Amino acid sequence: MPTADGRRRLALIATKGTLDWAYPPFILASAAGAMDWDVGVFFTFYGLPLLKKDLNPEVTPVGNPAMPMKMPFGSEKFQNINWPIPKVLSHNIPGFDSMATGLMKKMFKNKGVATIEELREICVETDVRLIACQMTMDVFGFSKEEFIDETEIAGAAAFLEYAADADVTLFV
Amino acid sequence: MSDLKIDKTLDCKGMLCPMPIVKTRKAMKGMEVGELLEMFSTDPGAMPDMNAWARQTKHELLEAQELEERLFRFVVKKTH
Numbered sequence: 283m284p285t286a287d288g289r290r291r292l293a294l295i296a297t298k299g300t301l302d303w304a305y306p307p308f309i310l311a312s313a314a315g316a317m318d319w320d321v322g323v324f325f326t327f328y329g330l331p332l333l334k335k336d337l338n339p340e341v342t343p344v345g346n347p348a349m350p351m352k353m354p355f356g357s358e359k360f361q362n363i364n365w366p367i368p369k370v371l372s373h374n375i376p377g378f379d380s381m382a383t384g385l386m387k388k389m390f391k392n393k394g395v396a397t398i399e400e401l402r403e404i405c406v407e408t409d410v411r412l413i414a415c416q417m418t419m420d421v422f423g424f425s426k427e428e429f430i431d432e433t434e435i436a437g438a439a440a441f442l443e444y445a446a447d448a449d450v451t452l453f454v
Numbered sequence: 455m456s457d458l459k460i461d462k463t464l465d466c467k468g469m470l471c472p473m474p475i476v477k478t479r480k481a482m483k484g485m486e487v488g489e490l491l492e493m494f495s496t497d498p499g500a501m502p503d504m505n506a507w508a509r510q511t512k513h514e515l516l517e518a519q520e521l522e523e524r525l526f527r528f529v530v531k532k533t534h
Contacts, residue, residue, distance in 0.1 A: 290510070313472035316479040317510040394470045404476050
């Protein structure tokens, strides 16, 4: 069944709140919004913090064995080196995650990738529905006041009803 | 380049996905129906993306050219 106004619909589920995994839902949602699609993103479990007013996602190389370790400065050749950092170091040095987060942000900025904050703002401007999962909010102790004003609160049934009329549904 | 009468020019050079289509949409918002927007991008993904964006939004992509390596020029007509 098409949406009431005949627009295409994208229904996303965002379950991960790290800097790297924050990108796919916000990029897809903002791109669909820019194409005048009707878009809704359901934030659940670790995706919930992406709705916080104070947005500060980090990335960790732990459990991310395919994550390239590259430097966002120096010559192009230097920047293309994938540093073979032993897991025993990346998993144990205090502050390694902060460093990896800083390097990833710098690399994205250098390459012309928008920040998560910018992409989320675009989602708001293009009327993307940002839906927080009530159940996970209760479990992890989030309150609506912590989230940006545009946040809607709903449960699985409400999202499924919305997703049932979607042309594209993705779980991230 | 062609001799189309351009009403507005948008520079998206240095930006990656999805910013060229996001900025294009935003620029179009402030324009009148029938006007032409010219957009420059260095993102190789902008070629397939602008084609898709135009099909989806039903605006008319009049020109899509690669001027040189990694430099693209698009002209879009606002249709609605």
